[in-house]
Amino acid sequence: MHTTEIPQRAEMLRRATDLVPLIRERAPGAEQSRRMDDDVVDALTETGILKMRVPVRYGGFESDTRSLVDVGIQLGRGDGAVGFTVALWWITSWIVGLFPDPVQDEVWGSDPDARVCGTLAPTGMATAVDGGILVNGRWAFNSGAAHSQWKMLSAVLAGPDGGGEPVMALVPIKDIQVVDDWHVSGLRATGSVSMVADNLFIPQDRVIAIAPLMMQQYASKLNADRPIYRCPMIPSASASTIGKVVGLMMNAREAFFERLPGRGITYSGYTDQRAAPLTHHQVAEAAMKIDEAEFHAYRLADLVDAKCADGGTWSVTERALARVAMGRVCQLAHDAIGVYNTASGGSSIYDAVPIQRITRDMEAINLHALNHPNTNMELYGRVLCGLEPDSPYL
Numbered sequence: 001m002h003t004t005e006i007p008q009r010a011e012m013l014r015r016a017t018d019l020v021p022l023i024r025e026r027a028p029g030a031e032q033s034r035r036m037d038d039d040v041v042d043a044l045t046e047t048g049i050l051k052m053r054v055p056v057r058y059g060g061f062e063s064d065t066r067s068l069v070d071v072g073i074q075l076g077r078g079d080g081a082v083g084f085t086v087a088l089w090w091i092t093s094w095i096v097g098l099f100p101d102p103v104q105d106e107v108w109g110s111d112p113d114a115r116v117c118g119t120l121a122p123t124g125m126a127t128a129v130d131g132g133i134l135v136n137g138r139w140a141f142n143s144g145a146a147h148s149q150w151k152m153l154s155a156v157l158a159g160p161d162g163g164g165e166p167v168m169a170l171v172p173i174k175d176i177q178v179v180d181d182w183h184v185s186g187l188r189a190t191g192s193v194s195m196v197a198d199n200l201f202i203p204q205d206r207v208i209a210i211a212p213l214m215m216q217q218y219a220s221k222l223n224a225d226r227p228i229y230r231c232p233m234i235p236s237a238s239a240s241t242i243g244k245v246v247g248l249m250m251n252a253r254e255a256f257f258e259r260l261p262g263r264g265i266t267y268s269g270y271t272d273q274r275a276a277p278l279t280h281h282q283v284a285e286a287a288m289k290i291d292e293a294e295f296h297a298y299r300l301a302d303l304v305d306a307k308c309a310d311g312g313t314w315s316v317t318e319r320a321l322a323r324v325a326m327g328r329v330c331q332l333a334h335d336a337i338g339v340y341n342t343a344s345g346g347s348s349i350y351d352a353v354p355i356q357r358i359t360r361d362m363e364a365i366n367l368h369a370l371n372h373p374n375t376n377m378e379l380y381g382r383v384l385c386g387l388e389p390d391s392p393y394l
Helices: 009-033 038-046 065-078 080-096 101-108 210-214 233-259 277-310 316-342 354-367 373-384
Strands: 116-118 124-129 132-142 150-158 164-172 177-179 193-203 207-209
Touching: 009 038, 009 065, 009 080, 009 354, 038 080, 065 080, 065 233, 065 277, 080 101, 080 116, 080 150, 080 233, 080 354, 101 164, 116 132, 124 164, 124 193, 132 150, 132 164, 150 193, 164 193, 164 210, 207 210, 210 233, 233 277, 233 316, 233 354, 277 316, 316 354, 316 373
Parallel strands: 116 150, 124 150
Antiparallel strands: 124 132, 132 193, 150 164, 164 207, 177 193
């Protein structure tokens, strides 16, 4: 059992803001190496940013989601890949808190700084055996794997009648095969390699069914009354990751304005781009999209935090709103960053100019299945029309 003084939101915001220069400095090298920079991970650990969704009894902070948005914005201002990976660690830390309490002791009891990578997609198959399950499969997109000690995986557990039940399980990284296949166009520094299991045995206490989790039936007894765990999984995940997208928009804005003074528009009469009416429209349009994205991010965080505080029941509409808020912010960010990219000129395609990396990272974020604007908008529209949602991920 650990005790710690929990920093206030303003202090965590200050710590994250202070890290932005280091994160930006190391971003190009991290992209080249296709994994997060070691010094950045160390700094994130030392500042306690990675403890924000860890239970208090392990030295964590159990931070509310508005704090995650504040900090996530600063991390996204530094680098999209860092913001993405930290958000993933926040989400998996929170999910570990849903497992039986002895399992949490396994993860954090001897190493309170332990990190967990993983995804929700059940791309493996499992068979029940004495004392646990045997798992076979391949899982892609394991962001932060190089700096994680545990892997969270999902698989379909075969039933006696030929059917199957999705389950989630935790395994030490050392017990699973890591495949270095992360050769991609965006979010390169997340190091989101694939992992493979071949008849991997997982003890039964580290396996939980996914269906009860979606209904807020969690296995942990010690966390049952803690405010941050009075929330469905998907709204919690959306609120944990939405800030970094807003921050990436701000990153693009700062990168654009840093290069703006003295730049002309080639093959035009403008020797100073700042004098062009087109530029005025572009920067105004992008700025308004950032404002709109902040609104959606903080509204979602406030909804989550309010319901966590009073234990209120989530309606289907509110659950769908959490999905569409994430999708809307991603759409706004994609569009705003595209405006800055278009206005940056041909010289911006060089590796040394950040806007090209920011644009690629945002494209990758937008394609994530739980972020995709079209998917989330359709889901929200179905619910508004009185139809049943066509996805259990609410």
